[in-house]
Amino acid sequence: MRTTRKLSIMLLDIGFLFASMLAAIVLKADFERLFHLFENAPHFILLMIGIKLVFLKLLMLYDSLWEHASVDELIRIAVFGALSHFTVVALDLYMDGEFSYKSLLLISFFDVVLIGGFRMSYRVLRRLMSRASNITQSYKSVLIIGAGHTGGMTARHLLSEPQRLGYPKAFIDDDPLKEGTLVSGIKVLGNRYDILSVVKRQKIDEIILAIPTVPMQDRREILSECKRTGVKVKTVPSLEEMMVDNVDLKKIRDVEIEDLLGRDEVNLDMAGIKDYLEGKTVLVTGGGGSIGSELCRQILRFAPKKLIILDINENAVYDLSNELKARGLAGVDLDTVITSVRDRKELQRAFQTLKPQVVFHAAAHKHVPLMERSPQEAIKNNVFGTMNLVDAALKNDVERFVLISTDKAVNPTSVMGVSKRIAEMIVQSVESNKTIFTAVRFGNVLGSNGSVIPLFKKQIQAGGPVTVTHKDMVRYFMTIPEASRLVLQAGGLAKGGDVFVLDMGEPVRILNLAEDLIRLSGLEPYKDIEIEFTGLRPGEKLFEELLTSEESVESKTKHEKIFVGKPGRVEYAILLKRLVLLKELAEGGDQEALLEMLASLVTSYQRDNREINKAFLENGCTALIKEMKSRKLAMS
Numbered sequence: 001m002r003t004t005r006k007l008s009i010m011l012l013d014i015g016f017l018f019a020s021m022l023a024a025i026v027l028k029a030d031f032e033r034l035f036h037l038f039e040n041a042p043h044f045i046l047l048m049i050g051i052k053l054v055f056l057k058l059l060m061l062y063d064s065l066w067e068h069a070s071v072d073e074l075i076r077i078a079v080f081g082a083l084s085h086f087t088v089v090a091l092d093l094y095m096d097g098e099f100s101y102k103s104l105l106l107i108s109f110f111d112v113v114l115i116g117g118f119r120m121s122y123r124v125l126r127r128l129m130s131r132a133s134n135i136t137q138s139y140k141s142v143l144i145i146g147a148g149h150t151g152g153m154t155a156r157h158l159l160s161e162p163q164r165l166g167y168p169k170a171f172i173d174d175d176p177l178k179e180g181t182l183v184s185g186i187k188v189l190g191n192r193y194d195i196l197s198v199v200k201r202q203k204i205d206e207i208i209l210a211i212p213t214v215p216m217q218d219r220r221e222i223l224s225e226c227k228r229t230g231v232k233v234k235t236v237p238s239l240e241e242m243m244v245d246n247v248d249l250k251k252i253r254d255v256e257i258e259d260l261l262g263r264d265e266v267n268l269d270m271a272g273i274k275d276y277l278e279g280k281t282v283l284v285t286g287g288g289g290s291i292g293s294e295l296c297r298q299i300l301r302f303a304p305k306k307l308i309i310l311d312i313n314e315n316a317v318y319d320l321s322n323e324l325k326a327r328g329l330a331g332v333d334l335d336t337v338i339t340s341v342r343d344r345k346e347l348q349r350a351f352q353t354l355k356p357q358v359v360f361h362a363a364a365h366k367h368v369p370l371m372e373r374s375p376q377e378a379i380k381n382n383v384f385g386t387m388n389l390v391d392a393a394l395k396n397d398v399e400r401f402v403l404i405s406t407d408k409a410v411n412p413t414s415v416m417g418v419s420k421r422i423a424e425m426i427v428q429s430v431e432s433n434k435t436i437f438t439a440v441r442f443g444n445v446l447g448s449n450g451s452v453i454p455l456f457k458k459q460i461q462a463g464g465p466v467t468v469t470h471k472d473m474v475r476y477f478m479t480i481p482e483a484s485r486l487v488l489q490a491g492g493l494a495k496g497g498d499v500f501v502l503d504m505g506e507p508v509r510i511l512n513l514a515e516d517l518i519r520l521s522g523l524e525p526y527k528d529i530e531i532e533f534t535g536l537r538p539g540e541k542l543f544e545e546l547l548t549s550e551e552s553v554e555s556k557t558k559h560e561k562i563f564v565g566k567p568g569r570v571e572y573a574i575l576l577k578r579l580v581l582l583k584e585l586a587e588g589g590d591q592e593a594l595l596e597m598l599a600s601l602v603t604s605y606q607r608d609n610r611e612i613n614k615a616f617l618e619n620g621c622t623a624l625i626k627e628m629k630s631r632k633l634a635m636s
Contacts, residue, residue, distance in 0.1 A: 013056060013115055017049045020110035052084045052111065081112035140205035142166040143198060145222060147173035147183045150236055151210035154252070155184040158208075165252070169202045174218075192222050199229040206522075208252060209235040209259075223260050223520075232522030235259060255520050257446060257453055257513065270302075272492040276358060276400055277302040283356035284309055285341055285389065286363030288316025290445060291404060294484040295360050296320060297327075302488075306333040308354055311363065312340045341385030351396040360487065361389055362404040364420065371416040372538040375594055379586040382419035386426055387579065393435050402491045403427045403439040405499070407476060407544040410441075411604045414539030418598045418605045425601075426579075428497050429572040438494035440487050441565070442502040443476030443544055452510065456517050464529035466514045471533055473511070473542050476504035490562050497569065503561040507543065 139162045144151050155168045171188040172195055173179070178188045189198050198204065207226050211219065226233045233255040282299055286292040287309035293316070299307060307324075311317045317336050324334060335354060339346040341363045364382050365371055371378035386403065393401045405424050408417035427437045446453055459466045483502070490500040515525045523529050536542070578601060585594040599605050 010053065010056075012118065013053065014049060016114040016118065017052055017111060020107050020114060021045070021048075023106070023110050051087055052080075055080050055084050055087075056115075077112055077116040080115075081108050084108060084111065139163060140166040141169040141203055143170050143172060143195070143202065143204045143207045144168055144186070144210050145172045145192075145195070145207060145226070146210035146214070147171040147175070147178050147181075147188045148210070150212055152184045154208060154210040154236055155186050157252075159184070166206055169204060170198055172198060192225050195222075195225045196228050199231060204229070204231055206232045206234060209233065209255065212236060220260060223255065226255075227516065227519040230519070230522065230524055233520055257517055257520070260516055260520070269489060269492065273488050274302050276492050277304050277488075279303065279305050280357040280399070281306040281355060282308065282358045282360070283354070284360045284362060285311070286361075286404075287311050288313045288320055289362060290451075290480055291484060291487075292360075292362040293320050294480045295362060295487065296324065298481070298484050298488055299360075300324065300327075300329065300332060303330065304332055304358075306335060306354070308335045308337060308350075308356060310337040310339065310341075310350070312338065314338050340381075341388055342380055344388045344391070347388050347392045348395070351392040351398075355396065356398060358400045358402075358491070359389065359393055359398055360402050360404065360491070361386060364404070364423075366406070366416060368408070368414045368416045368539045369537040371419070372414060375415040375591055375598075376586045376589070378415045378419045379582065379594065379598075382416070383422045383426070383579070384583060384586075386423040390426055390430055390437070393437075394430070394432055398435050400491060400494065401427070401435055401437045402487065402494070403437075404487060405439045405441040407441060407443040407504070408541075410544065411606070412602065413541050413606045413608075415595070415598070416539065418602050421602050421605075422579075422582075422598075424499055425570050425575060428499065429570045429575050431572060432496075436494050436496045438490065438496065438498050438500065440490045440500045440502065442478055442483055442486070443504045444478070445483050446477050446479050452513070453517070456514055460518060460521050460523070460529055465532040466518065466529055467532050467534050468511050468514050469534055469536050469540065470542060471511050472509070473536075473540075474507040474509050475544060477508050477513075478502065478504055486561060493562065493564075499565040501563045501565045503563070 142158060142165075144154055144158075146154075151171060151173070155171075158165045158168045168184075168186045171178075171183055171186055172190055172192065173188050174191045176191070179190060181188050189202075195207070199207070207229065209219075209222070209226075211222070214222070223233065234252050235255045236252055277299060282304045284292050284295050284299070284307070287296055288311035292309075292311065296307060296309060307329075309317050309320060317338060321334060321336060337346075337350045337354070339350065341347065341361075363385060365378050390401065392398075403423055406417070406420050408414060409421035409424055410417075412418040412421055424439045424441070427439045430437050444451060456466050486502050490502075493500070511531070514531055518525045518529045518531075521529075525531060582594075582597050582601065585597050588594075595607060599607060
């Protein structure tokens with residue numbers, strides 16, 4: 001092996017020595033001398049090359065380990081150049097000057113450059129290969145989905161800090177013209193259906209989605225392929241995040257369940273929203289909460305005169321105020337009110353002082369199990385808090401009042417749900433020539449405070465188990481930004497007394513949601529993270545609905561994701577009388593009497609959730625989901 005290696009290098013050296021001589025003659029443009037040498041003095045050429053090979057051998061330049069070459073080898077090459085030069089000069093003089101002195105000097109120079117350069121480049125190449133090998137072995141290997149502009153930027157960003165971010169090993173892209181090409185020096189190895197095989201073949205540790213503009217349906221399909229690999233999945237910021245939060249590729253984040261369940265961005269009638277918000281004083285109750293804070297962010301886009309954040313949670317209001325100021329208020333006055341919607345006098349004072357023209361009422365107690373244990377608190381806050389706001393709106397000529405409601409108000413089995421249904425009834429029944437009252441009803445919001453998603457994430461981070469109440473539980477889900485935009489849109493469509501129902505998409509199994517979250521964390525359900533079923537809690541249903549059995553959909557609005565529900569209407573004067581009794585019961589502490597009163601107010605309220613859940617299971621949850629879908633289809 002070593003002999004073969006030495007012979008190979010010697011043959012290369014002979015080639016270099018010939019090349020040195022030819023280069024010197026060409027440089028001197030002495031072509032006649034070249035023809036003369038090969039015709040009349042080939043023995044001189046062979047002798048010259050032989051002498052130089054002897055010097056290379058004597059100086060042990062065939063015995064060095066060139067991957068470890070250092071200054072010592074460079075010195076020996078320089079000595080070789082000097083010795084061979086003076087020896088050949090002497091030989092040339094002895095043979096009557098076949099070469100000029102300058103030609104011999106050039107030949108020696110090229111000898112050193114070519115022979116020495118080859119040996120040192122061998123060392124450099126070995127080191128580069130070794131470094132590349134170390135990178136792929138030491139750093140986590142990353143697969144980038146999307147070989148477009150964003151994917152190229154992502155690859156360059158990773159290459160700048162591979163020790164922290166990982167080393168990009170390959171691209172995946174659905175464009176067949178890109179397959180096999182190089183992007184930022186990284187090869188495109190296939191399309192979305194090759195993700196699993198590429199991850200296994202390239203030993204990928206992490207996947208990064210660099211497809212901010214891809215339609216949501218395609219994004220979900222790609223994420224489903226990524227989930228099969230069992231490795232961690234991250235994503236670059238979406239275009240919306242980049243525009244709103246001014247983030248860049250340095251903020252590559254974990255893929256969230258919102259990325260898997262989210263839908264394409266909502267198209268808004270911007271002019272319609274602007275008509276009722278621009279230049280107005282807008283009040284948001286529960287402004288520090290998940291929905292309320294996002295409403296505040298979205299409202300700022302429509303240039304109101306003033307934005308008022310009302311909440312009892314001072315810390316949440318403080319944080320949101322700082323965030324909005326940091327983003328830039330663009331001439332909008334920002335004000336805050338720290339109070340509860342239960343404080344009637346303080347609400348009246350705030351309305352008289354600040355004079356809001358548009359009110360979004362998002363403040364509410366929303367935790368079903370907690371409200372089952374404290375039903376009087378749910379009634380005081382959700383029902384009479386709404387009453388206080390409605391009264392303040394009527395007395396201060398508010399132009400538009402929008403109640404944020406929930407699908408749990410439909411055929412409720414919980415105190416929280418029935419309290420929100422009564423709040424809807426108040427907004428539906430109140431009559432005013434100056435104020436438009438309306439309600440907007442939607443389901444669960446992904447990632448909102450106290451929702452199941454943050455709980456699952458904490459449980460996964462703690463190593464499990466993830467707790468699911470029932471394997472057949474299903475819910476509608478919507479992202480916070482989508483819900484907030486549709487609320488703003490519905491507010492512009494309101495005519496008074498209507499309940500808007502938002503298109504929530506397809507119902508999702510909570511169990512599937514938990515499994516997806518575990519997989520997106522690079523873990524395997526039931527293997528790395530256990531899932532435990534804890535049983536339904538008081539007041540919980542296995543499924544939620546968007547319309548009650550007696551409700552109908554009057555029409556589809558001009559927005560494809562908003563429908564107008566027409567529940568039965570109650571006379572406001574009659575409702576007020578019954579609410580007086582309800583208030584006495586809520587303050588009196590007799591829970592049983594309070595629950596009976598709730599059942600008389602909302603006839604669809606079922607205090608015992610067992611029967612409705614039993615029907616759901618007996619009929620087959622798949623069949624009921626199909627029925628829910630058909631009802632939603634009828635809406636469109």
